[in-house]
Amino acid sequence: MDNMDLEKFEQDLSKKLRNSIDPELYNKYQVKRGLRDADGRGVLVGLTEIGEVHSYIIDENEVIPIPGTLMYRGINIQYIVNGFLKDDRFGFEEVCYLLLFGELPNKKELNQFTELVSKYRNLPEDFVRDMILKMPSKNIMNSMARSVLALYSIDDNADNTSIDNVLKQCIRLIACFPLIGVYGYHAFSHYHKNKSLIIHSPEPHLSTAENILHMLRNDCKYTKLEAMLLDLALVLHAEHGGGNNSSFVTHVVTSAGSDTYSVIAAALGSLKGPRHGGANLKVVEMFNDMKENLKDWSDDEEVENYLAKLLNKEAFDKSGLIYGIGHAVYSISDPRAVIFKKYVKKLAKEKGLEDEYNLYAKVEKLASKLMKNLSKVNKDVSANVDFYSGFVYRMLDIPIEMYTPIFAISRIVGWSAHRIEEIVNNGKIVRPAFKCVSRRRNYISLENR
Template identity: 70%
Template structure:
């Protein structure tokens, strides 16, 4: 069959096969209720189904009062330390915090000055990619989606590791520290390759500098002139800290536990976690927020008018605007209801950068939508808990102010969350639990086999 003939055959048959696959995959929603299936591993009231224990991160959003769930302002806790205290600690002392937060997540305690310095030496040395890796895996194989480049690059690291299959804690820790260190380099180089080969821009490759923090190195490697302000680097660093961990129940960290429980290697586990984070329901949400705001500015005459903005938000919920998904991106969270602590911290610092960049009006628009959206949602939807802005609401705006390309928004999340994934992988190995295998109930009717000659 010739290519043209096959294309015609393919187009026609795939449409038919798609219908068959869709029909055979459909399950009556009432059956999930009948068999009390916890869809998304969550109860109807939004409370997560308890499937494991962790000492790494805690997400706190409600209290139980007389057997009733009472929402409270959200709290995020790293190894027992409140995120507000952790952030205030390094910001008040004028330090970068991602390396310190990573140490805390991996080893359970805040490092002293000497311990932090020694840990930073590991990261500085491992930021350099293996010889020929840049050419073979990134420049010779540029990709349009950097998350996919990250995933295959992590898998390629397996070939450079003489002990890749060793799942002892010591070896896994070494593998994870290497990946924490080199992920920013891979991500930025992958963007430079994409920009050069697909957008025909100059290829800029800056070697990471050992004296710089993770956040500083990202800006140094990304920008042609390597220049950035202290506030810019500090805000990117804060974003890395806030995205580093979010308990064991978030999708990608749970994936890390699930895949680790099978006994496989570190590179396979982290590639799977990256695949999970890539999804727009998880790590890709801040891109949607930015796109939504661009659509808002194009379709609302006066963005300073509450009524006009509110009318647009109503159209979003009614699937009449933007991508017609019925969602106001960046508003609402699976756990938080009253507030997302990450959003509060990021907003506070974002306002400072907005003033430095002369973007006060845009910040004011974000603030307006953050205020109006929960009111609109409450009027239109029946919800079991309150809604508030989540971390994705402001992170995209922050990245925009930092002149980060849209293609790097989700990879920045992956760079940060690698710290949490590493801690969760080690925790799963140390506790040597069973392979994670939840139950699925088959609701298919029994049927007799039909021989070929009798099939219609």
């Protein structure tokens, strides 16, 4: 066969795919699609002490929505944020310690842990040149996953799954993630966008948030408010219970006995998906389309008409969704969005983007009511953390290609904690059941087909 015949054969193969399953069979066999019950609650598949998402109470077998709360190791995230902001300090390193070790650090422990992370915040010699710059990826998440897997080759104890070794590997990865993310972006920017290549080394005295801005920007400059808000974003994204897709992947792959690098690479693949970590990109794109089509951002009626078109699949990507509104778990409120909103307004004022912030606030206010009326949504819906995070990143001049990598730089803390928890509790390999519903057929010899 020549190349043209092979190409035609390859195209024809896709037409032979027969993967469609009758939707009624899922009801017949009581399959919990997406591991969700019919009322939207998650199917209980594990126990954790790391993070808790609480959004409803059960009263006489009835699910009653309540304002959402998020707990890190049993401590309300609002109290954690209030604590470090009251002290006028960064909070991400404190949250790392809390999630990994289960307790808040005292001053000495926090300083020592911060120094340890700073010590590990480097990559092997020639790694940036040979692994990142020589193989630039069009997607930074793929670049990060490749870099993580490459670090396996350099680790003399890569397959050692003892707690001491896994903890060391995790802390090293937490420290290095800002570098492999930012440097992956610079490689993309230079080789795929023809921009100047400028690589800054991290500064040992800077926090994780400060170092991200320092390494990302050509002039290394940033304001304190910018760094504080990015730090807040890292804190709010660090953990979200064991049931979110990427943390569940972490438990699944860890339960198979795999190495740390393979586990984290798998989690990155999960987070890359637009239904998970890539959601804030859709919010930004939706608002860009909205701003182009609205004549008066302050006109409630005009904004509401545009939102109605979104729900009726007549605007933007015609998906019928208002991105950033609604959540699989939260209904009345997402605590991360509530916290974020307080400080987003401050940065918008500093950046001269108050009109745009007001548009976001207006959409948040109008969308919930409209979705219940037009989409017949049977529960309260509210803005989720992705609604504001993309706007924050844009105000911070973070390129859109880095939105999901920033999420990963934060969430690796939760992944690390869940990996260690899975190992400590020595659970069984995660292997849920699938029922085969294909009809029985006889084998037909090759000459009779």
